[in-house]
Amino acid sequence: MDTSEDLTESSLLVVVLDVGLSRATTLRNDPALAGQVLEAVIAFSNAHMMMRLKNLLALVACDTETTEWIYPESKADMSDLRQQDGQHELFNELERTVRRKIAQLLKRSAGSNSKGESMLSGALGRALCYVHRMQQEERQLNARVLVVTANGQSVSQYMNFMNVFFTAQKQNVLIDVCCLGPESSLLQQGCDITGGQYFRPPQPQGLLQYLLWVFLPEPLLRNKLALPPRVKVDYRAACFCHRELVDIGFVCSVCLSIVCKFSPICTTCHTLFKTPGTLPIKPKRKKAKLV
């Protein structure tokens, strides 16, 4: 039911594509899959733009070395925009820009050693800054971010990820995650904090179908549809010394790092603690010897 209010609201979708996924273990078995993922993302972006006239789209890509802004280009050359194959000019321009820039990105990082983690938190940070700018320019906007990745578990970027999730929660931005690789509890936490959808397609070949089913509906429509159930997220903290989940731990009051056993010095901030519990031994009174 499209009331007049719904017609003026626009929906912003920012797709964060992890290009480092072409090197992930799942996809090494099927190299053609990386190309299929890109096609699925482009088709999905076109579908989002088709939903409503005022919908907005942006695309950020990241790999292990850098992040790159793909679409929209601020210095876009609109002069050679012609209709090709009967395709809507906007979709044509979107497709060409995305293919060109992703090819540039892959060429640039082709020779480098790619054992590191993807710079996903940086890409999410740029996406949120763009959302912030759009929220100030447009009156009524609901924004969401879709992350397509194959490797989400990253230890060194934990702080950055948490900052991103809390900022997204404050801005009312949903973060959806489509995870093609192993399960990532960090991204699951992010989806839970922001109210987005975490989904892991059982068959990556049918990615477009899953994207259109789960991630295309706007946030307001989602409670009317039967989407995959929310994952139960384990919010227990991991201790800094063993990286194991703890039920009861000790927290340093200065640096807030969590340890599982009491120790006199905090390993992170090197502050000394007083050992509790030991009572001072009362000095024994020497009985005066009766001579």
Add this chain to the structure above:
Amino acid sequence: MAAEDDGKEYRWETGYEKTWEAIKEDDDGLLDGSVAEIIQKAKRKRMLERKSNARLGMMRHIFVVIDLSECMADQDLKPTRQICTIKLLNAFIEEFFDHNPISQMGIIVMKNKRAEKVSDLTGTAKKHIKALHQIESMPCGGEPSLQNALEMAMRSLKMLPSHASREILIILGSLTTCDPGDINQTINELKEHVIQCSLISLAGEVHICKALAKTTGGQFGVVLDDAHFKDLLLLHVEPPPAAAKLEPALIKMGFPHHVTGAVGQSKDAPMLAICMCHLDVPSECKLSAGGYFCPQCNSKYCELPVECKACGLTLASAPHLARSYHHLFPVAPFAELPFNAGDDNDPCYSCQRSYSASKDKNIYKCGRCLQIFCVDCDIFVHETLHMCPGCASHPSTTSQLK
């Protein structure tokens, strides 16, 4: 314009301060732009002055003391001082628990020469917002008593363990106070117990208030109008630098996991229990299976963070602690560079906005990743995001613990 001089110079000795010349009209004849510029400059100055690597008091226990004497019915802050204060305190409470999730707050009111505790020290915002609703409809009357309020707050605060930072924030609307004894004695006691007292005065500067703030290490401010009042209040959201006597300690905390209580989740029958947080409000207390169970004594709670009533263990979740990490690792301020319209600049690194000569007088450069940001992104990164997108995009600069 909180008192800045040390009292060594009199006003007439410093010469004329033509403060009206600081505000200029812009091209359209509007003042908004220049006022916003002044606020921005003040914010940047504060950001640069903040020392990093100073020890901060993270677990804060703060008592907010509100004046409900007859001068709070004055209408110099619209609609009345009382209503304006309550409105701004609602915003303050939300921001406070957002930035300090493991802290606790209590509310005391002063009226009729007595102090009344409206809500005790708790870590959940809902209870305080309900209490503020009650205060909004309370009638103002009588005289405030600073000493009674301070004694009441001190009684609860001095019982706390030494690793917690103890603070009192007083909002005073009257210029007088009616005390049963010597307030200087109370001030000395406060200093002994390491309790930081800050004051916000709605009327004017009073010597005893300034002395109280100075002796205990707090801040004293006098409001100019309601925007300035909000600014002064929000200054207290940031954790204060820890007093020298604050002893660090390892605090035992529990991290319960959430049981949703949905049918079919676990193979055994769900454990039905009554939650401990609503024991004194029988109407809200429900027998259900979902909630957080304390790892030590298995009592059920609906929300975190909370202090377990049965065994005294503080219960929190990892994201609550993570919310406070950004205070410890703040983003370094960006260098301000003048914008030259002639250069062919790339757009802003984070929001892709092209620079224009009218809006961007200065552009900002990060010292670590050397990327350039516009003024909106500079404020956004430092106040909300707490992470530089440029630094997070490169493997060498991504960790902030360097």
